[in-house]
Amino acid sequence: MLGVWGLVNTPGQHNPEEEPREPVGSSESADASERRANPERPSNAPGASNGWRRSARGTEQFARDTAYRLRPVARRTTDRIIRWLRQVLAALATLTQRVVRWAAPYARRAHAWLIPAIEGVQRRIDPVVRRVRQRLSPVIEPVRQRLAPIAHRIRDELRPRVAKLRARLPESSGRHRAQLRSRSVQLTAAAAAFGVLAILVGTAGPDTGERTTPAAHTVELRSPDQAQSDQGGTQQDSSSEQDSASDQERAQARAENPDSDSAPEAKSSPAKPAVDIPPNAHGIDVSNHNGPIQWNEVAASGEHYAFVLATDGGNFTNPMFDQQFNGAKNAGMLAGAYHFGRPTGSAVGQADRLLNTMGSTDDGKTLPPVLDLEVSPNGGGCYGKTSGQLHSWTQSFLDRVKSKTGEDAIVYASPSFWSSCMAGSQAFSENPLWLASYGVPQPSLFGGWDAYSFWQYTNKGSIPGITGPVDRNLFQGSGSDLLELAR
Numbered sequence: 001m002l003g004v005w006g007l008v009n010t011p012g013q014h015n016p017e018e019e020p021r022e023p024v025g026s027s028e029s030a031d032a033s034e035r036r037a038n039p040e041r042p043s044n045a046p047g048a049s050n051g052w053r054r055s056a057r058g059t060e061q062f063a064r065d066t067a068y069r070l071r072p073v074a075r076r077t078t079d080r081i082i083r084w085l086r087q088v089l090a091a092l093a094t095l096t097q098r099v100v101r102w103a104a105p106y107a108r109r110a111h112a113w114l115i116p117a118i119e120g121v122q123r124r125i126d127p128v129v130r131r132v133r134q135r136l137s138p139v140i141e142p143v144r145q146r147l148a149p150i151a152h153r154i155r156d157e158l159r160p161r162v163a164k165l166r167a168r169l170p171e172s173s174g175r176h177r178a179q180l181r182s183r184s185v186q187l188t189a190a191a192a193a194f195g196v197l198a199i200l201v202g203t204a205g206p207d208t209g210e211r212t213t214p215a216a217h218t219v220e221l222r223s224p225d226q227a228q229s230d231q232g233g234t235q236q237d238s239s240s241e242q243d244s245a246s247d248q249e250r251a252q253a254r255a256e257n258p259d260s261d262s263a264p265e266a267k268s269s270p271a272k273p274a275v276d277i278p279p280n281a282h283g284i285d286v287s288n289h290n291g292p293i294q295w296n297e298v299a300a301s302g303e304h305y306a307f308v309l310a311t312d313g314g315n316f317t318n319p320m321f322d323q324q325f326n327g328a329k330n331a332g333m334l335a336g337a338y339h340f341g342r343p344t345g346s347a348v349g350q351a352d353r354l355l356n357t358m359g360s361t362d363d364g365k366t367l368p369p370v371l372d373l374e375v376s377p378n379g380g381g382c383y384g385k386t387s388g389q390l391h392s393w394t395q396s397f398l399d400r401v402k403s404k405t406g407e408d409a410i411v412y413a414s415p416s417f418w419s420s421c422m423a424g425s426q427a428f429s430e431n432p433l434w435l436a437s438y439g440v441p442q443p444s445l446f447g448g449w450d451a452y453s454f455w456q457y458t459n460k461g462s463i464p465g466i467t468g469p470v471d472r473n474l475f476q477g478s479g480s481d482l483l484e485l486a487r
Contacts, residue, residue, distance in 0.1 A: 108420050112380050115416030122439035123460060277304050277479030284463060285309075285338070285456065285471045288318045295331035297465030305334035305475070305482065307370060307434075310357040313342035314350055317357055325358075329365045334486050336367030338412060340374070343383050347396035355404050367485055369401050370410040370434060375417055387423035394422075398431060407487065410434050410453065418446045432485070434473075452476050453485070 282302055286293065287309035298306070306328040309318045318324075321337070328335040339354035341347075354369055373394065376383045382390060394411075401409040412434040418424060426448025434454040437443035443455055454473050461472035475482050 109381060112375055112382065112416070112420045115414075115420070116375065116380065119414075119416070119438055123458070126439045126458075127460065277482050279478045281305065281475045281479060281482055283307070283334075283454070283473045283475065284461070284466075285473060286324055286466070288320045290324075290466055290468065290470060291320075293324060293327060294465035295327040295333070298328075298463055299331040299333050301464045303333065303463065305336070305367065307336045307338050307367070307473075310337035310339060311350070311353045312340040314345035314353070317353070321357060329363070334365050334367055334482065336370055336410070338370030338372050338410075340372045341394075341397065342376075343385050343390055343393040347393045348400045351397045351400035351404070355401065362487060364486055366487055368407050368410050368432065368487070369405065370412055371397055371401075372412040373417060373422075374412075374414070375421065382421035385421075387421060387425070390421055391423075391425050391427065394428065398428065408432065412436065412456075413447075415444055415446045422447065 281304040283305035284298070284303055285307035306324070308321060308324045308328070310321050310325075311317050325335050325337060337354065337358045339350060341350060358366075358369065371394070375381060385393070398409050398411075401407075408431045410432045411428055413422075414436040424447060429448035429450075432453040433445075433447075433449045433451075434456065435443055435445075435452050436456040438456075438458055443452065443457075445452065453476055455476065456471055456473045459471045460469045463470050463472075
């Protein structure tokens with residue numbers, strides 16, 4: 001039996017009655033042995049978190065390594081993009097400069113062409129506007145007279161109410177915003193109603209055309225058209241009274257001193273015109289195109305000075321210069337000579353032609369020489385010259401006149417010419433300015449001038465003694481200022 005038992009109970013075989021034991025020297029815990037023996041244990045059981053942590057740390061380390069390796073690549077890419085953008089911007093700037101340089105001459109030509117066209121349109125429209133205003137004036141004047149009392153009554157009624165509302169407005173607080181808005185609407189409506197009536201009353205009547213001048217030594221500048229009509233009445237009356245008074249004084253002086261007629265006059269200074277010149281005196285400028293002129297009629301109409309074309313460029317001389325220049329002086333007017341400048345020829349030569357044509361002028365009745373600067377008559381433009389070249393030519397002409405006569409020549413120009421051809425140069429602001437500007441209530445100054453001496457305000461004037469339209473001018477200053485210019 002023992003032998004059989006021994007065979008049955010051989011070492012290594014399991015005895016179901018004995019408890020299993022851990023192998024001697026094994027490092028595994030009972031829990032690990034159990035997991036191996038029982039593979040269906042849940043994955044989130046204690047002991048699985050360590051594996052997830054190791055995986056997360058590995059992923060994070062991989063991301064850091066990848067970012068560290070990609071950083072130089074990203075920097076190089078960014079630098080390349082920035083260099084490319086800089087190159088593109090530099091190319092665009094160069095292209096823009098080239099386009100501007102290419103388009104500048106065309107822009108100047110367009111400007112030089114458009115400005116005379118616009119001024120021509122204004123000159124054409126201006127007479128139409130005046131005729132319409134004259135026709136409407138008889139109709140509007142009765143309406144204005146009827147509305148004037150109503151407007152005055154409304155203004156008197158609204159004034160105390162508006163004052164009360166304004167006095168109450170500051171007392172409103174944030175809690176009364178609705179009331180504030182209501183009061184503001186009321187004030188706005190009242191002001192609008194009063195404004196409409198004021199416009200009807202103030203502007204419906206005939207245009208007085210009053211203008212003011214920037215010079216401190218001048219008086220209020222009247223509208224050229226109204227000034228002419230006023231001179232036809234009050235100024236002629238006053239001048240006739242003064243002339244009659246001066247005739248009586250001279251007659252009395254002759255009776256007291258019969259030898260006074262033969263007495264030589266003082267030679268220390270040239271005689272000035274005896275006629276009194278009013279502030280902002282009217283004058284004209286003429287050329288050979290105006291033909292023969294009856295200067296006595298011109299002077300009697302209230303014109304006190306005249307500019308006469310003497311020379312044009314390097315060749316043309318006005319064939320009627322002597323008749324026009326001396327005729328104006330013989331009629332008791334001041335006279336000046338002007339040269340139509342053409343910068344294609346010598347500036348010194350053209351200045352000499354002007355002075356030689358004028359001759360000796362120390363008579364107290366001659367205004368300073370004039371340089372007439374305009375766009376080229378042959379298609380407009382600046383004679384193919386740059387602004388720097390025109391600047392040098394003008395300076396040479398004026399310097400020549402200064403050296404020959406000792407006085408500053410008058411510069412005639414328009415705002416458009418000075419802007420397009422002279423680039424707004426301020427180098428000639430010491431010379432007297434004679435500007436041309438049509439259809440505006442007050443001309444705009446340019447080129448550093450703070451005031452003008454003469455203003456050519458129209459080329460469609462009508463003057464007794466002259467056939468056809470004539471250029472008309474206003475002097476900026478008093479009568480004594482105008483006489484100071486004469487030599």
